[in-house]
Amino acid sequence: MARSDIPYKIYLTEDEMPKTWYNLRADMKNKPAPLLNPGTHQPMTAEELQGVFCEELVKQELDNDTREYPVPQEILDFYKMYRPSPLVRAYCLEKKLNTPAKIYYKFEGNNTSGSHKLNSAIAQAYYAKKQGLKGVTTETGAGQWGTALSMACAYFELDCKVFMVKVSYEQKPFRREVMKVYGASVTPSPSMTTQIGQKILSEHPGTTGSLGCAISEAVEVAVGNPGYRYVLGSVLNQVLLHQSVIGMETKIAMDKYGIKPDIIIGCAGGGSNLGGLIAPFMGEKLRGEADYRFIAVEPASCPSLTRGVFAYDFCDTGMVCPLSKMYTLGSDFIPAPNHAGGLRYHGMSPILSQLYDDKMMEAVSVPQTRVFEAAELFARTEGILPAPESSHAIRVAIDEAMKCRETGEEKNILFGLTGTGYFDLVAYEKFHNGAMDDYVPTDEELASYRARLPQI
Numbered sequence: 001m002a003r004s005d006i007p008y009k010i011y012l013t014e015d016e017m018p019k020t021w022y023n024l025r026a027d028m029k030n031k032p033a034p035l036l037n038p039g040t041h042q043p044m045t046a047e048e049l050q051g052v053f054c055e056e057l058v059k060q061e062l063d064n065d066t067r068e069y070p071v072p073q074e075i076l077d078f079y080k081m082y083r084p085s086p087l088v089r090a091y092c093l094e095k096k097l098n099t100p101a102k103i104y105y106k107f108e109g110n111n112t113s114g115s116h117k118l119n120s121a122i123a124q125a126y127y128a129k130k131q132g133l134k135g136v137t138t139e140t141g142a143g144q145w146g147t148a149l150s151m152a153c154a155y156f157e158l159d160c161k162v163f164m165v166k167v168s169y170e171q172k173p174f175r176r177e178v179m180k181v182y183g184a185s186v187t188p189s190p191s192m193t194t195q196i197g198q199k200i201l202s203e204h205p206g207t208t209g210s211l212g213c214a215i216s217e218a219v220e221v222a223v224g225n226p227g228y229r230y231v232l233g234s235v236l237n238q239v240l241l242h243q244s245v246i247g248m249e250t251k252i253a254m255d256k257y258g259i260k261p262d263i264i265i266g267c268a269g270g271g272s273n274l275g276g277l278i279a280p281f282m283g284e285k286l287r288g289e290a291d292y293r294f295i296a297v298e299p300a301s302c303p304s305l306t307r308g309v310f311a312y313d314f315c316d317t318g319m320v321c322p323l324s325k326m327y328t329l330g331s332d333f334i335p336a337p338n339h340a341g342g343l344r345y346h347g348m349s350p351i352l353s354q355l356y357d358d359k360m361m362e363a364v365s366v367p368q369t370r371v372f373e374a375a376e377l378f379a380r381t382e383g384i385l386p387a388p389e390s391s392h393a394i395r396v397a398i399d400e401a402m403k404c405r406e407t408g409e410e411k412n413i414l415f416g417l418t419g420t421g422y423f424d425l426v427a428y429e430k431f432h433n434g435a436m437d438d439y440v441p442t443d444e445e446l447a448s449y450r451a452r453l454p455q456i
Helices: 055-062 073-079 091-097 118-130 144-156 166-171 173-181 195-203 211-224 237-256 272-286 350-357 368-382 388-407 425-432 443-450
Strands: 020-022 068-070 087-089 102-107 135-140 159-165 185-189 228-230 263-267 293-299 309-314 323-328 362-366 412-417
Touching: 020 237, 020 272, 055 118, 055 237, 073 118, 087 237, 091 102, 091 368, 091 388, 102 237, 102 388, 118 135, 118 144, 118 237, 135 144, 135 211, 144 159, 144 173, 159 166, 159 173, 159 211, 166 173, 166 185, 173 185, 185 211, 195 211, 211 228, 237 272, 237 350, 237 412, 263 272, 263 388, 272 293, 272 350, 272 412, 293 388, 323 350, 362 368, 362 388, 368 388, 368 425, 388 412
Parallel strands: 102 412, 135 159, 135 228, 159 185, 263 293, 263 412, 293 362
Antiparallel strands: 020 068, 087 102, 309 323
16 A cells, blocks of 8 residues: 555654643533532532532533633643644554554643643643642543543642552552552452441442442542542543644644545544544534544443433432433443443533434444454554553444445544553453453343433
8 A cells, every 4th residue: 555645653843732622612502511419400500519629610510501612821831742743644553454544643642641641631620630639539440541540630739649449459559559659549349438338339249340339439528628620531521622732632633634525534432532532523423514423432341331221310320419311221220341442431521411412413333342352453454452441432434444344434543542452461360361241231231321311
């Protein structure tokens, strides 16, 4: 296959870097439904949310109309440590697949946290510091968000309390140790240190935990300790706002070389990476300026978009957080212990859920053995060991490129490479040893969770 004049890696100059975040909601005809008070079922007010979240973040969460938010200079200065991230043309993968498709990926793993999560972690830590708080609490699944927030809190000298999903705490000891390097305390969730954790353990002895469990514990600690607030690494509108830096950099780089993607693919758990990547492209589609095909890729073992329902549900297992209208499997859904990657949240971002319900994007679910097959192929051709989460997007990018080989179409395929997999070697070991299987929840199991959804 002949090379074009597109370089392997496209970097932006410091002057070309975006100086604003893009609020996709401003261009959505159907806005995400409001968060509801779990007691009254009325829309949450700013005053109510400020008891849990930082004041400035509450404003961002509720703002459906402001299209652009200036990025504070302190955050821009931090971004310069690892941004702009490269947009890479996957020439070697294209050659291996013998496809006429042109494959690009936005690589977000070139920082110590190993993922895109740092883009929002530094913003949330900044606003906590600006408010004069002592510290923040959070949850983490695979550990990328906890690592990123630990780094951000160390930078601003904030205390950081992390509740890590128990199965990940046990499977990924080095990820938790990195958090401790940056000064965070890390507790396996559910734990006996909170009332909600004790309740969950009494009802589900031996549970391996879920993000919903960890969220409940983190919120309890934040609310119960003066000077602390809770921060979240995905799902929320404010997080997708911060992550829009991914898509904005990508679009600037592609426009620079006259590249228009036909297909844009991202892994989807809570939605932060996917929402950030597609934001400016989806904005063009919503405004009628261009058209793109968007594909959300989720694990078959936690299929909130492809097998969930669009309904109001609790954001956490302990049922203390606001109700969010989203595609959900049920707040007490817990992925199988053999689920090797992140992407284990029971629901999807309200923004992405609304766009999916409006048929502005597609969703597919993939089994984890096929995900790891794609991860190894990518590692052997492109030289980067990808995170299991990212590899969901790689899987579908490869599938779409193979379709192009069959049809002869020269499509431009863009996907998000959210991070690296060097802390995920236990999962790779299971794959190599044949100890990984493709558990998929049955319709009966999912129906039992749906039956317990709140009646709104």
